[in-house]
Amino acid sequence: MNTLATASSLRTCISHLTKRLRKQVYSTGELSFSEMTVMSHVYHQGPLFPSELAELVKVKNQSMSQMLNNLEAETLIVRTPSEDDKRKVLVSITAKGKKMVDKSRSERDEWLATAINNTLTEKEKKMLAEALPLLSKIADYK
Secondary structure, X not given: OOHHHHHHHHHHHHHHHHHHHHXXXXXXXXXXXXXXXXXXXXXXXXXXXXXXXXXXXXXXXXXXXXXXXXXHHOOOEEEEEOOOOOOOEEEEEOHHHHHHHHHHHHHHHHHHHHHHHHHOOHHHHHHHHHHHHHHHHHHOOO
């Protein structure tokens, strides 16, 4: 077995699937993928500083500032002064923002479930389910 060829095929497949999943989100309106990523980070990790978000999303601080302005204008996030350093702000997600993140995740899950049901046999579905722990193991590799 050629592990390098398997790795290349797996990477290509995951990349293609990721792109397809991004296209299946309709609830985000005009928000960019990066803006949704920002909201997802704040949703899952709690309040973060803009500089931390810029590092996580891999954008410059100026770009992050613009994204935060857009998200705040849509009342999807709020910025509040840090208790430790009043010169800094923490970014938190609003209830409206949480609802949007949940909805976009649900839309992707529904599309993927439909794709699985419409393209795989019962045997293939079982094989896919059995492969999930292996994929998780690879994803957790340091």
